[in-house]
Amino acid sequence: MSDPVTIPNGRHALSLVPKAEDKQTAKEFKSDQEVRWCPGCGDYAILAAFQSFLPSLGIKRENTVVVSGIGCSSRFPYYMNTYGMHSIHGRAPAIASGLSVSRPDLSVWMITGDGDALSIGGNHLIHALRRNVNLKILLFNNRIYGLTKGQYSPTSELGKVTKSTPFGSTDAPFNPVSLALGAEASFVARTLDSDRKHLTSVLAAAAEHNGSAFIEIYQNCPIFNDDAFEVLKDPSSRDEAVIRVEHGQPITFGPDGSRCVVRSGFGLAVADTASVDPADIVVHDAHDADPTYAFALSRLPAGSDALMHTPMGVLRDVPRPSYDDLVRAQVEHAATGAVPEEDLDRLLYSGDTWAIV
């Protein structure tokens, strides 16, 4: 029982998932169900990007599972021609954990929203990240409760007027990326629904990552919180608002790279590129073992809606043994040479037994 078990590390996330024999297409990943999100919903773009991206993994479609909770985004599995489970509010990380741990041959994707993941399911989310379960978690953040028709969510900005906050919200919001980093997540990224290329690149990086991958996707709700992320999309503001991070690249942004990120005290700050020594510009290191840097990066956004200077991309991507691998290593070690029926017999007849003749 206490025999040492070798801890696997650096295993590829999909190494145990069977490969597809033929090339697959996005169309094959579309289910026959009519998509029923509101016209103009950001979810459409994410769905299309996801369906187009999955064939690139080259794994069998039947070994792909999409698990969701409750909310608009959580209808996602119905539209995927894979295995899927639309579960209950907030509990998708727990359900997906049980599935992932017991089935290493599956690629498990979890779809959730800001209410589902950060409010009712906050506990499960942080513990899935802490354990590093081999799940790819896509958090669609629209900063509002859509399916229940427009109450403020745990990512809504302070003072936001909604159906349940006619005088403005008095709740301080979560920064989901900061939260995930605080929960020991080994992969944390952020992207935007309308930027298909970037979204796809982040999905690809997440798929490669062994363990939990957390992706916050800013997603527009045209009905209850329209244009919530407009500052990140509008050509006149986006260059200043969005900080693209790429591993190994100096972090510059703004028109012609006129802005950059430098160290400041215990954290990071935004500066004018022209006024700093180029050597002082932070070079993005997603592989930094210490999460402090990624956390500092996640704290850059400013402004009343906390969107100005929003880092986009893979903030953190570090190797850490996945929970699945650790569990399996123990089981495989113990089960070597096991003969279940005989072992059961031995188990039942173990301990102090006596015979009556």
Add this chain to the structure above:
Amino acid sequence: MAKQVRQLDRVVIRFAGDSGDGMQLTGDRFTAESAQLGNDLSTLPNFPAEIRAPAGTLPGVSSFQLHFADYDILTPGDAPNVLVAMNPAALKANLRDVPRAAEIIVNTDEFTKRNLAKVGYEVSPLDDDSLDAYAVHRVPLTSLTVKALESFDISKKDAERSKNMFALGLLSWMYNRSVEGTEAFLRKKFANRPELVEANVTALKAGWNYGETTEEFAVRYEVKPAKLPPGTYRNITGNLALAYGLIAASVRSGRPLFLGAYPITPASDVLHELSKHKKFGVVTFQAEDEIAAVGAALGASYGGALGVTSTSGPGVALKGETIGLAVMQELPLVICDIQRAGPSTGMPTKTEQADLNMALYGRHGESPAAVVAASSPSDCFYAAMEACRIALTYRVPVLLLSDGYLANGSEPWKLPKVDELPAITVDFATEHNHENPDGSTSFWPYQRDPETLARPWAIPGTPGLEHRIGGIEKADGTGEISYDPANHDTMVRLRQAKVDAIARSIPDLEADDPTGEAKVLVLGWGSTYGPIGAAVRRLRGSGHQIAQAHLRHLNPLPPNTEELLRRYDKVVVPEMNLGQLSQLLRGKFLIDVIGYNKVRGLPFTAGELETALEEIVKNV
């Protein structure tokens, strides 16, 4: 001088002391010695929820009662023949249960002014006439132990802590049990501290020798081995048997066992035990909370595992929504509820069977689940296997009810042969099951087996059967989202019909009615089996006619339940709740059953049931 040896057919001993005195261990060891000797036995540990309540106080008293006999017995005994009281609190807390003329062994060293004051004794009961009705043995257990260990290089505290072994040695001498097993046990337990092995073994032997030499004990007793059916036996607690039953179901079904659990009294031992058995492919997931525990189990079931969660009442309350999801998704799920006294935190270490209503109805909507209950510690093994059989065959959540009394109590178990255990057949769907009008085929995840009404279990990784399930109402057959009114009505009825169909696979309820002339039937479920059986035996012994039946399946009930109940003029239903099964039987069958209900956190005694049942039997 050889001491007198008296033959007895049965004895009830209660070891009582402070939580830190090691009474559970002492009881366990005496039980193991008695089991090895071949006595039939039944045990009742009773301890506070606090790990270490203030020393010497009444709330800190922990006890272990053991009933052993030369014939088959059913309960841990109503009242002790011997009380071992390690301190004044133990004496005070237990004296009311001790019948006159019983023997009491007290550790006089602990009867200090301070200890007496802690429990409100103004005068030591050893010094006044309050114990005159009992045969009291005054033994300075602590100082005798310390003296026996004088030559050891251990602290006084460690020496004093060995006093439970001295007491065990003394009792082992009194009842002629071998201490060899305990010696071996101590050598293993303290393997890393050899000085403690020798100290404890010396204390054990000193206790034995004390009995042999002192004038205080003039009589030894002998309880011969019981004439039990031939076979290999071991002593087993309910939680251990339940854990083994889950493993057995996994082995016999070929489905890997996945346990999601959050620590909770008195269910944690199921998690502890299963975490040891990875050899069988068992995965134990200690979840962040009760909800995650059941969620992970359901996720594992979705993937084709045998998904199980173990908990107690407060945990079941939290799991309700996920159990409802399992009802909707029609996936196998076993929820083990080791019941404890509620509501809320209630009395976590005390037993009760008041979760029946929650098991049956504790979800929103029309949400039928199967309910199975264990009747004795060893029966937890078979009840667990049966719960898994139903879950895997019918793709339905099954609540498996045990309780604190079964969980921690023990009895000898005649071990089964593995190849004689029921085989559980699981067939995964691998092919399309529906032909479309155009001749093409598709997979309908909610197409049902005509016999079981179970839907196909198509696990991820099966090509061509990709499908989506969820908590939203399903269209009959296709499983697609449906808000159609008639379809909802159909599906609600189908889910109920599926659970009802389980009745076709379970045996009829049988009454134990030796003469066939009884007019009164006593019907129980769960852990009341032992006390009811013992009471029925006593009544028959005094010439009364009474029939007994016991329910393993609470939902659905065995198909002949109503017919059987109607055979009797009166049906009595003892329950450790306010009448939950009674209410069910009245509601279902319009039969005016008579309840006998007590909720004290303790199992019924055979004596109280005998009295209550005798009143009824005499008056029909």
